[in-house]
Amino acid sequence: SQKIEQNSEALNIQEGKTATLTCNYTNYSPAYLQWYRQDPGRGPVFLLLIRENEKEKRKERLKVTFDTTLKQSLFHITASQPADSATYLCALGNYGQNFVFGPGTRLSVLP
């Protein structure tokens, strides 16, 4: 069965550094991949979507890559700020199928 893993459960980095979160998958060939941010006690909020024919996508300080050969997506936050502290979820989807979410990575940006 398909499996989605997101690096460690928690990631701590220093303010100003680049945070890199990983989403790995097995037994699956997604056509697109989404990243969401979730704050405590709140619902997830959409950040970026990248399709299988796109290698990279950017939005302000965010960058997502999608490597279908490695079966991996990387999510980067440059010049990280304490306000970026949250749980980040990746979700994989395919045509005609619903998205499947990973377990999430809790990011803490330390001042």
Next chain:
Amino acid sequence: NAGVTQTPKFRVLKTGQSMTLLCAQDMNHEYMYWYRQDPGMGLRLIHYSVGEGTTAKGEVPDGYNVSRLKKQNFLLGLESAAPSQTSVYFCASSRERDTEAFFGQGTRLTVV
């Protein structure tokens, strides 16, 4: 523009009791979803709907029922609550299956 609204926000049930969670969206989205979120397990799809009057099973449908009588509303029912259904429940909607999903604020349900 309220987006996706869930009621109630919190609920405590006794084992065997029933309840209905209401989800309302004002974005005219065709697709609506109910998820549960448990520690370390991410979001798991319970049921979903691809339009008014349609429902379908997701990954973990047992013990739940749903209805979508109106396009803007998606109801999740628990007929006989069990402690294993203690979780945070999220409703979401999207325009298409491969577009961004908008989530409600969640319902924290405890079954004792």
